[in-house]
Amino acid sequence: MTTLTLGKALNTGLRKAMEDDPKVVLMGEDIGKLGGVFRITDGLQKDFGEARVVDTPLAEAGIVGTAVGLAMRGYRPVVEIQFDGFVFPAYNQIVTQVAKIHARSRGRLPMPITIRIPFGGGIGAVEHHSESPEAYFAHTTGLKVVAVSNPADAYWMLQQAIACPDPVVFFEPKRRYWDKAEVDLEATPQPLFTSRVVRSGDDLTLLAYGPMVKTALQAAQAAEDEGRSIEVIDLRTLSPLDLTPVEESVRRTGRCVVVHEAQTTLGLGAEIAARVTESCFHSLEAPVLRVGGYDVTYPPSKLEEEYLPDLDRVLHVVDRAMEF
């Protein structure tokens, strides 16, 4: 076992992927000499050279569009989008090209591209640096979308995403980059596109992913102090969704709450609520409830604590579900 921050676990996972497969090429803004603005690629250019760790021009469409061409040539590009809010210049390439090329070519052109995006708020940043755009990508057929919440998953899921023959949008919870945990570098990892029960409980099922998993676990702990037993599931994969453990849980607890930072309307929570309602209708004691960001422009950082779901907001909605 090794103690790693989430950021260092990503760095270690990237290094391992590059050692395992010479076709893995990293591209992004400031990822070479600087090691990335969050240092996720720290030291990799020095060890693997400028042909495999490419400091690109400042052009996100260029980063993703050239990754498409590299993939056609047999490479496995791993691209870094510096911040969540900067992905939209590349949105056309991701949605129009990356997502569709496998289907259009009837499988002749696989697109094993990993698009890493640090996402979410809570770091006191200026605008466009704190967003949660995952639903746009989860809504796009042809992409797979995952979000990691802890160092061990960061290490393993990143390697699995890179090895995946399909394009994967890989969301990293930037405010958790500095969280530490033990990582077993020899473990057999859980399959990538699966969710996981991270805390058992009997009274309510609480779903979260990315940065909100920690918040959900804190809420579950606080609820236990009040005598409520909450099961927490880390979704891990947002597209495809793995709701089998969720349904098993909800059939037992009868109550379900989904948490995410993204705006509530048409967020992942809406889809999950619809599916859980359909599959667990006769077990539900309350409607599936959502805790998310408000449907507003991401506020200036002095207000982000009010905007982001926190332990109290989660517990407030848990109370509503319990009292229904």
Added chain:
Amino acid sequence: MTAVPEAQEMVDPVPGAAAPHLPAQPELVQLLTPEGERVEHPEYALDVTDDELRALYRDLALVRRWDVEATALQRQGELGIWASLLGQEAAQIGAGRALGDDDMAFPTYREHGVAWTRGVDPLQVISLFRGNDLGGWDPLATKFNLYTVVIGAQCLHATGYAMGIQRDTADAAAIAFLGDGATSQGEVNEAMIWAATFDAPVVFFCQNNQYAISVPIERQSKVPLFRRAAGFGFPGVRVDGNDVLAVLAVTRAALARAREGSGPTFIEAFTYRMGAHTTSDDPTRYRLADELEEWKLRDPIARLKAHLSRSGKAGPEFFAAVDAEGDELAKHIRSGTLDMPDPAPTEMFDHVYAEQTDEIAAQRAAFLAYQEGFEK
């Protein structure tokens, strides 16, 4: 350099020979005048055998025959739409025949002539416009990527592919096809920045056919397109896009430059879309018939025919044989289109991912069960 000479008498068999004059064109590389006269250019020598000249004529004539047949099929309701290449045959055949076996082409949606040179069966292009698939050919086997409809995206793909060639240290190049309208797209400009920065072995081949659907070139650029290349830091050249020999020579030179590690080139093939943008378009709303008549005098096929005829490199028997081959091609296209089976309905579920998801597998199963419900 060589401007089109003014006030030259036209000679048979150029159609429209009655028109005594052609308006001057801008300076461009030319090896074959509209009248079919072979001229030299100091920078672009071209050695072609008579066989090669006849083969180029055959290419030009056959892709036009294909195009005519496809337009007819659309008019008869057999294709949803067709994007005609009429008038751009020389630009596409010249560029396509300049490519080596290992070079990779990234077309837009009108490059049927390039597809022809890569050995793509016309029916595999037709099937896209008929609505049977999203591009029927194998892009890796043919070294001809699928068509790109959202303008400009393919320039980045070509550049990325070229970066792969660099990493493989392969003796190959990529070529991105684009139109005059595409030069306004951000992604095209990003591609040129990337290509220049990394000295990527890529050629940007722009067919300036004067219109982006209805919008004339003046709305896309205040400077001649080929001059933009200088701003990105690589050579730009304007070639007579209706002169298959000049296009061949210029593209060969650009590809050689790319392969030897000297970086990208921007080629502006100055040409004219003689037909509509697509079969859904009505060019009479935005351009004058006179303009088309002028360009007919620069027809890319007629000028090579004139050259072959006058020089004695080909006679009536050759042209008749090509015509007959064209008729056979048209029959192949027509019967192949009419006989084309509709895709299996489940096809749409089958290639979304390399690794199918449970969600789509479940939708596929539900779809089949739903369909079977009707058959009972």
